[in-house]
Amino acid sequence: MHTTDTETFEEQFAIEQRLVDSVVASFDSTTDPRLKELMQSLTRHLHAFIREVRLSEDEWSNAIAFLTAVGNITDDRRQEFILLSDVLGVSMQTIAVSNPAYEDATESTVFGPFFVEDAPEVTLGGDIAGGATGQPCWIEGTVTDTAGNPVPEARIEVWQNDEDGFYDVQYSDGRVSGRAHLFSDAHGRYRFWGMTPVPYPIPSDGPVGKMLAATNRSPMRVAHLHFMVTADGLRTLVTHIFVAGDPQLERGDSVFGVKDSLIKDFVEQPPGTPTPDGRHIGDRNWARCEFDIVLAPEQI
Amino acid sequence: MHTTDTETFEEQFAIEQRLVDSVVASFDSTTDPRLKELMQSLTRHLHAFIREVRLSEDEWSNAIAFLTAVGNITDDRRQEFILLSDVLGVSMQTIAVSNPAYEDATESTVFGPFFVEDAPEVTLGGDIAGGATGQPCWIEGTVTDTAGNPVPEARIEVWQNDEDGFYDVQYSDGRVSGRAHLFSDAHGRYRFWGMTPVPYPIPSDGPVGKMLAATNRSPMRVAHLHFMVTADGLRTLVTHIFVAGDPQLERGDSVFGVKDSLIKDFVEQPPGTPTPDGRHIGDRNWARCEFDIVLAPEQI
Numbered sequence: 350m351h352t353t354d355t356e357t358f359e360e361q362f363a364i365e366q367r368l369v370d371s372v373v374a375s376f377d378s379t380t381d382p383r384l385k386e387l388m389q390s391l392t393r394h395l396h397a398f399i400r401e402v403r404l405s406e407d408e409w410s411n412a413i414a415f416l417t418a419v420g421n422i423t424d425d426r427r428q429e430f431i432l433l434s435d436v437l438g439v440s441m442q443t444i445a446v447s448n449p450a451y452e453d454a455t456e457s458t459v460f461g462p463f464f465v466e467d468a469p470e471v472t473l474g475g476d477i478a479g480g481a482t483g484q485p486c487w488i489e490g491t492v493t494d495t496a497g498n499p500v501p502e503a504r505i506e507v508w509q510n511d512e513d514g515f516y517d518v519q520y521s522d523g524r525v526s527g528r529a530h531l532f533s534d535a536h537g538r539y540r541f542w543g544m545t546p547v548p549y550p551i552p553s554d555g556p557v558g559k560m561l562a563a564t565n566r567s568p569m570r571v572a573h574l575h576f577m578v579t580a581d582g583l584r585t586l587v588t589h590i591f592v593a594g595d596p597q598l599e600r601g602d603s604v605f606g607v608k609d610s611l612i613k614d615f616v617e618q619p620p621g622t623p624t625p626d627g628r629h630i631g632d633r634n635w636a637r638c639e640f641d642i643v644l645a646p647e648q649i
Numbered sequence: 650m651h652t653t654d655t656e657t658f659e660e661q662f663a664i665e666q667r668l669v670d671s672v673v674a675s676f677d678s679t680t681d682p683r684l685k686e687l688m689q690s691l692t693r694h695l696h697a698f699i700r701e702v703r704l705s706e707d708e709w710s711n712a713i714a715f716l717t718a719v720g721n722i723t724d725d726r727r728q729e730f731i732l733l734s735d736v737l738g739v740s741m742q743t744i745a746v747s748n749p750a751y752e753d754a755t756e757s758t759v760f761g762p763f764f765v766e767d768a769p770e771v772t773l774g775g776d777i778a779g780g781a782t783g784q785p786c787w788i789e790g791t792v793t794d795t796a797g798n799p800v801p802e803a804r805i806e807v808w809q810n811d812e813d814g815f816y817d818v819q820y821s822d823g824r825v826s827g828r829a830h831l832f833s834d835a836h837g838r839y840r841f842w843g844m845t846p847v848p849y850p851i852p853s854d855g856p857v858g859k860m861l862a863a864t865n866r867s868p869m870r871v872a873h874l875h876f877m878v879t880a881d882g883l884r885t886l887v888t889h890i891f892v893a894g895d896p897q898l899e900r901g902d903s904v905f906g907v908k909d910s911l912i913k914d915f916v917e918q919p920p921g922t923p924t925p926d927g928r929h930i931g932d933r934n935w936a937r938c939e940f941d942i943v944l945a946p947e948q949i
Contacts, residue, residue, distance in 0.1 A: 357749070357750075360750065361745075361749050361750070364745055364750075365742065365745050365746065368738055368741055368742055368745055368905060369738070369742070371738065371905055372737060372738035372905060375864075375866055375901070375905075376864050376866070378864070378865040378866070379863070379864040379865055380865060381863070384863060384864060385864070386702060387702055387704075387708065388864055390698055390701050390702045391698055391737070392737060392738065394694045394695070394697055394698040394701075395694070395737060395739055395742075396738065396739070396742050397694055398690055398691055398694040399739065399742045399743055399746060400742065400746055401690050401694075402686060402687055402690045403746045403747070404687075404742075404743050404746060404747070405743075405747050406743060406744065406747045406887075408687065409734070409739075409740070409743040413728070413730050413731055413734065416716075416719075416720070416730045417720070417723055417728070417730055419716075419720060420716070420717070420719060420720015420721065420723055420730070421720065421723075423717055423720055423721075428713070428717070430713050430716045430717055430720070431713055434709070434713065437672060437691070437692060437695060438668055438669070438671065438672035438692065438696065439695055439696070439699065439709075440709070441668055442665065442668055442669070442695075442696050442699045442700065442704075443699055443704050443705075443706060443709040444706065445661075445664055445665050445668055446665065446699060446700055446703045446704060447703070447704070447705050447706045449657070449661050450657075450660065450661070450664070460706075563679070563681070563684060564675075564676050564678070564679040564684060564685070564688055565678040565679055565680060566675055566676070566678070587706075601675070605668060605671055605672060605675075
């Protein structure tokens with residue numbers, strides 16, 4: 350068989366395109382139109398990737414082994430697939446397309462792998478630390494809708510790492526700390542004691558950590574505290590607040606979660622400064638932060 | 650904040666594009682240029698998918714749960730990630746871009762999830778069934794290079810399902826059957842007893858099977874027998890032979906593996922027909938098939 354390079358190229362292109370078309374067509378009978386759209390688009394983009402990079406069989410094997418390792422390390426307390434989604438910006442892009450900016454509603458950011466259902470409730474002004482170590486920090490604010498109306502009884506889930514950089518679920522002793530839920534009061538106000546957030550590395554001992562190391566990427570996250578706020582008739586808000594002045598802000602966030610509007614002042618209070626609720630902190634610094642939450646309507 | 654629809658659209662587009670650019674840039678310091686290319690291209694295509702379909706957060710959660718389930722069911726004997734790659738045509742596309750047609754070299758097809766290292770050796774003319782049930786089938790042919798020179802001592806791995814549609818590794822009793830390796834003789838010839846292939850469904854009790862069901866896709870594979878052929882200085886061939894006349898050929902192959910050049914005649918032999926090696930088959934049909942293997946050069 351003798352062919353010119355051009356003929357060979359065209360023949361090869363046709364073989365590859367026919368395969369894409371066959372796989373896309375295999376989803377033609379999907380009853381759910383949205384599922385059909387998702388699978389056909391996924392197919393086109395996956396194949397475009399393989400064709401663009403001319404993926405080798407060894408690289409394919411490495412990808413299978415990588416995903417298998419991600420699956421192996423994932424369990425009830427560790428979600429390496431979410432971590433992978435996070436470091437590829439997939440989580441953040443999903444949030445970007447799902448939560449278009451709406452008036453002055455608070456912006457969203459990544460959910461992350463460390464949320465736990467059924468965190469304990471604390472009353473307003475209560476302490477979410479639950480034994481986790483860190484600088485005490487008073488956080489307060491309001492929950493309103495975009496018309497400025499207070500939102501009473503909003504459920505506010507908060508979770509954060511301790512000063513050693515770990516969430517409770519990263520310890521093997523089953524502790525529950527640095528997480529809680531509370532409800533806004535009749536005027537939409539909320540307040541609680543947490544800890545001043547500190548930067549920490551995402552878990553780097555698994556396949557995602559190896560990928561970051563292989564690509565010379567830092568696993569560090571900018572210091573933050575997680576919020577998820579739900580209220581009837583309003584769009585659920587998943588977000589963080591970040592610490593203004595955190596040097597990690599300059600270096601970048603390993604999951605691309607930072608938005609300028611979410612960077613807040615955590616104001617240091619010298620030892621002895623009276624606390625808002627009269628709590629005795631002892632001879633140490635504490636901090637306070639205001640974060641007013643604005644929820645978008647459920648349907649925009 | 651009042652904006653026109655166009656301004657909002659442009660602002661939203663810019664937010665999404667900046668995120669893509671940030672993630673791509675995060676891989677800029679990757680030392681290995683190929684790894685950098687792979688990660689940056691993967692990032693672009695993944696984000697293009699999310700933006701095109703406007704992936705919702707619920708859909709993202711479903712995708713994470715799906716991948717987690719694929720990971721959970723994968724173990725030493727079951728590789729659901731390969732199955733997923735297969736049914737999305739990802740495996741076949743990788744093979745297509747990695748093994749461009751070369752003169753009259755035998756075409757490649759999917760590796761599949763059922764290969765096992767260290768399958769037993771059989772001598773030429775031996776039986777690979779190892780207790781697996783099926784119609785006996787004599788398979789013979791030559792191994793040559795593209796110049797027509799015989800390739801002696803080529804290692805030929807063969808594996809196939811039994812007449813109930815299962816590979817040995819799908820049974821939980823640790824059996825080794827329907828698989829073996831053998832070597833071509835000094836003239837590049839090979840021959841062995843196997844079984845006439847029958848169509849079978851890929852494992853449909855896991856998340857990949859659920860995905861096929863949700864999209865009204867058949868899990869059936871066209872009847873085939875797997876080959877992997879390796880020889881010094883020649884390109885390793887991973888392929889199948891398919892059975893001409895198999896009605897499943899019309900209905901389609903769940904992993905898109907069929908190529909016309911790989912469809913072979915399995916010629917039925919009435920009971921009592923003398924076998925090539927004098928083996929006594931008893932009062933039953935058997936079949937024979939010729940498959941001449943042509944290996945491409947290692948470097949094309």
